[in-house]
Amino acid sequence: MSVAVVLFTADLRLHDHPPLHAAVTSADAVVPLFVRDPAVDRAGFAAPNRLAFLADCLADLDAGLRKRGGRLVVRNGDTVTEVCAVARETGAGEVHVAAGHSAFARAREDRLRRALAADGRHLRVHDAVTTVVPPGDVTPQGSDHFAVFTPYHRRWSGVPPRAPLPAPRTVRVPPEPRSEELPGRASVAGVSPALATGGEREGRKRLRAWIAQGLDAYEDRHDDLAGDATSRLSPYLHFGAVSATEALHLARAR
Incomplete structure (x- = not known):
């Protein structure tokens, strides 16, 4: 039985997810994996609202996978170490991940590629998952940036975006990999009372509402904070609970 690992990072959704789509298509079983890496917290990303929103996103992702026969595997520790451990436990030959664009993400990607290669495994990096156009693809003549x-x-x-991908109907997860307990919003202290609910279901609901009711006036009102005329999609795009590519297609269709 062939097994592939899908490492979720800033792409916490099932719809329009190229790494997951590729893994489900090419392997008999898939391990959806998220690693709570202390290095991310040390970099300043352990703010209460962020942790609470992340907990919502992970709970919703796990619920969506369970509806499809799978589950989310959560590990705590260094991302490279934990991914390699899961790959060994399950005999996975490939790891699929969305391309990262920060210096931290690129360095992590390089370390992971080398560590997997040392075990005879392969890292498959997918572009245009967290962005519509891969960074660096749009440049002027004679320069590397606008x-x-x-x-x-x-x-x-003028760059044609790829077509959005449907969510998988079934996700078969092997029984071997253990999982830590999912983090919960209730365990995070200091969360703002008005913090929005995270997760793909809520994000897609807000996207549909904005397309139907707010898009037509967005050019004139997108800075109208007092008038509550913004899309309120920023955190969902940041965590990848909503696909920027799918949002673009829906907006253009409107």
Whole structure:
């Protein structure tokens, strides 16, 4: 039986998820994995609201996987160490992950690629998962980046985005890998009372509502904070609970 690991990072969703789609298509069983890495917290990302929103996203992702016959495997520790351990436990030959774009994410990706190769395993990195266009694909002649937004936007708008992918109908997870307990919002102290509920279901609901009711006036009202006219999608896009590519297709269709 062939097994593949899907490492979730800033892409906490089932719809339009190229790494998950590739793994489900190519392997008999898939291990959906999220690693709570202390290095991320040490980098300043352990704010209460962020941890609570993340807990919502992970709970919703696990619920969606269980509806499809699977589950989310959560580990605590160094990401590279834990991914390699899960791959060994399950005999996985490949690990699928969304391309990272920060210096931290790229360094982690390089370490993971080397560690897996040392075990005879492969890392499959997928572009355009957390962004519509892979960073660096849109550049002006004679330079590696645009310095002015308007010409960048014109060039970016001319790049055809990939078609969104459906959520898998079934996710078969092998029984071997153990999982830590999912973090819960209730265990996080200091959370703002008005913090939105995280997760893909809530994010997709908000996206549909904004497309139907807020998109037409967005150009004029997107800075109207007092008028509550913003999309309120930022945290869902940040955690990847909503696909930027799918949002673009829906907006253009509107």
